[in-house]
Amino acid sequence: MLEVGCGVGAVLAILGQEFPGVRLSGVDIEPRQLEFARGHVRRAGVEATLTEADALALPFGDASFDHVWMMWFLEHLADPPAALREALRVLVPGGRITAIEVDYSTCRARPSTPAIETLFRATVHAMTTSGWSDAGTRLPRWLGEVGFREIDDGERAYWWEDDDLATQAAYAADVMESAFEALAQAPGATDEQLRAGLADLRSLPDVPGAGLGWVVHKSTGVR
Secondary structure, eight states: OEEESOTTSHHHHHHHHHSTTOOEEEEESOHHHHHHHHHHHHHTTOOEEEEEOOTTSOSSOTTOEEEEEEESOGGGOSOHHHHHHHHHHHEEEEEEEEEEEEEEEEEEEESOOHHHHHHHHHHHHHHHHHSOTTHHHHHHHHHHHHTOEEEEOOEEEEEEEHHHHHHHHHHHHHHHHHTHHHHTTSTTOOHHHHHHHHHHHHHGGGSTTOEEEEEEEEEEEEO
8 A cells, every 4th residue: 555645654654553464655755754754653563665756756667556545635736636647557457545635615613703714714715825725525526537436435524522622623723823824824814813713713612512523525436
């Protein structure tokens, strides 16, 4: 199995622990991330071959892998179908792809506040400017366009409440805060509003009956 855009190796470590015996490979274009990934998978007791490479020009021959995995990756590319074509090329006939992406426009909070809505709009704007805010919704069509078959769009609507909400609200706020400079470029979004939105998002678990959710596509296809 090949993970394209393996980053710091978090997914490879989990897959290696869940599916012992699978030969794992990963590629990423960032050498610093790969350096961390090598240590991370080693500490997890997982063996994986990690290579610095461009997803649009994978350094593998045709039909080299049984499975390709991509997660939160295509949303950052200028040309996602080009990466999917490369994935198709390196898969054996009958090999499968799993690609996971979100649609940021589906983010919802209950109860919401004007500051949270500004934060969500700014996130969509930032992702649209630098990539694809709706990669999840587009993903099944992209797979079909490049030649995958037996496509399962894998749409999953997540909604967190009660004990799960604390973890997910903190996670979402941390991810958005990490891109604060990009969010601040959105029309109508001030630093004050964005910081208020982050505070409101983090305080959601303290509100009775509160919830948070978005739509993810875990799409699969066959070569």
